[in-house]
Amino acid sequence: MKIRRFRLLSFLVLVAMVGCTSLPFNLGANSQARTLTAERTLLPNAPTTPKANETILPTTARATPLATQAISELLVRIWLPPEFDPEGKSPASGLLKARLEEYAAENPEVRLEVRVKALDGPGGLLDSLVAANAAAPLVLPDLVLLPRPLLESAALKGLLYPYDGLTDIMEDQSWFEYARQLANLKASTYGIPFAGDTMVLAHHPSLLETTPHSLDTALSLGEVLLYPATDPQALFTLCMYQAEGGSMQDAQGRPALDEAQLTKLLEYDQRASLAGVMPYSLTQYSNDAQVWEAFLGDPYPMAVTWASAYLSHKQTVQDDLVMAPLPTPDGVPFTLATGWTWVLAGQDPARRALSVKLVEYLVEKDFLAEWTYAAGYLPPRVDALQSWQEAAERQVIEQISYSAWLMPSADLVSTLGPALEQAVVGVLKAQSDPQTAAKAVIDQINRP
Numbered sequence: 001m002k003i004r005r006f007r008l009l010s011f012l013v014l015v016a017m018v019g020c021t022s023l024p025f026n027l028g029a030n031s032q033a034r035t036l037t038a039e040r041t042l043l044p045n046a047p048t049t050p051k052a053n054e055t056i057l058p059t060t061a062r063a064t065p066l067a068t069q070a071i072s073e074l075l076v077r078i079w080l081p082p083e084f085d086p087e088g089k090s091p092a093s094g095l096l097k098a099r100l101e102e103y104a105a106e107n108p109e110v111r112l113e114v115r116v117k118a119l120d121g122p123g124g125l126l127d128s129l130v131a132a133n134a135a136a137p138l139v140l141p142d143l144v145l146l147p148r149p150l151l152e153s154a155a156l157k158g159l160l161y162p163y164d165g166l167t168d169i170m171e172d173q174s175w176f177e178y179a180r181q182l183a184n185l186k187a188s189t190y191g192i193p194f195a196g197d198t199m200v201l202a203h204h205p206s207l208l209e210t211t212p213h214s215l216d217t218a219l220s221l222g223e224v225l226l227y228p229a230t231d232p233q234a235l236f237t238l239c240m241y242q243a244e245g246g247s248m249q250d251a252q253g254r255p256a257l258d259e260a261q262l263t264k265l266l267e268y269d270q271r272a273s274l275a276g277v278m279p280y281s282l283t284q285y286s287n288d289a290q291v292w293e294a295f296l297g298d299p300y301p302m303a304v305t306w307a308s309a310y311l312s313h314k315q316t317v318q319d320d321l322v323m324a325p326l327p328t329p330d331g332v333p334f335t336l337a338t339g340w341t342w343v344l345a346g347q348d349p350a351r352r353a354l355s356v357k358l359v360e361y362l363v364e365k366d367f368l369a370e371w372t373y374a375a376g377y378l379p380p381r382v383d384a385l386q387s388w389q390e391a392a393e394r395q396v397i398e399q400i401s402y403s404a405w406l407m408p409s410a411d412l413v414s415t416l417g418p419a420l421e422q423a424v425v426g427v428l429k430a431q432s433d434p435q436t437a438a439k440a441v442i443d444q445i446n447r448p
Helices: 002-018 069-074 091-106 125-135 148-156 177-183 215-221 235-243 259-274 280-284 288-297 307-316 349-362 365-375 391-402 410-428 434-446
Strands: 032-036 075-080 111-116 143-147 192-203 302-306 322-324 335-344 404-406
Touching (some): 075 349, 091 111, 091 349, 091 365, 125 143, 125 148, 143 349, 148 335, 148 410, 177 192, 177 335, 177 404, 192 235, 192 307, 192 391, 215 259, 235 259, 235 335, 235 410, 280 410, 288 302, 288 307, 307 322, 322 391, 335 349, 391 404
Parallel strands (some): 075 143
Antiparallel strands (some): 143 335, 192 302
16 A cells, blocks of 8 residues: 555646646756647546636637546647747747637647746756656657757657657658658658758858859858867768768767878868967867857958858848858868757547648648747748748859758767867967877777
8 A cells, every 4th residue: 555655646747747837947847838729628527627728729619528438548648848838929830829828729639738848957858758657647748849959858768659650741742851861760651840050151241252162162262160169069060071972980880080081181171270260269169159249249241150050140140141051171061960850649549530630730841830930940942932022032042952951960960979089289379280180089089
């Protein structure tokens, strides 16, 4: 009897943790629950007025007892990071809320419960999925919006269900290739793309006589190419390495880099440093936010950034700023991409089918075009991008999106990134020559 009571108490504590709504997000608040439903479902002993954190949609549906199987099957729980909160103040939030309300109105038998949870940290999305999966599967969400790194982690932990056999939406030819890669993991479809993002070049036309398409052109301009040189992920360096066709794994799938190709890339960094294009002062920047702030605050002519940073800025400020493909070693467009996808986490097959239907509704091209434009993300579908009205920007984004390749896995980046960062810093600060720095990288990643 004591053991049963202990287990019951543990279950109730976990449910309370997963459903916590009392703290603000910036103090560690991990969730807020709202219900999008055909009518407030009248549960036994439940109040008949909506709670402050619920959104109730009008309907003509009758109340259904909690104990019936129908409610279990027709409920879809959705977990979202705060950035995508339908109750937010941004235009994108309003569009998402309206889309969910439209779905609820068209499907009055389905009840949508939306919960906002912190992206990471204790009690964040991944932690909550792990905890609920282990001890309280009945409170698992059916649908979660995750960035690619968390999708990888959750899928490899066995927390997600693939879409294989549930939908053929990814067979549509309208998806960009990077979006197809974003959706897949280990030959299965684990996510349906909702928002894309790529590395791009942002620059001020008034400060730059020409847009550099190659690294040599950027070098000839003699202007600073701002990027986070001490980024522990070394994404810009990895991008340039891949642009030249460099592989990052050996035949056994272990992390590996080509020493000759890496040396060639570091030789460019050395020349760029001597020419003032990549001065050692770039080593003060370790992340994209720092670079973007410096780019907007000082007269830097160009910077490596993410499309989402540029698009979000352009929504609020119309200034002397344009976006272009990254300059690459050979001038052929290439960039790395990531994004957000809808994933399946619930264990109920019937609710999983409902979730798939909802996802298909949320990635319909016309809605996706309007929502991504408002949210400052790239449409992962070609036909959605074609609905954007600004022709010049649309053409640039299309070129970038067609040249995009999914960024390496989080595990691979965590292995290669720190070694590459050290090599770049050593070269920019003239503390190491390219050949020695490249050999040090190879030795470090091959170290047992």
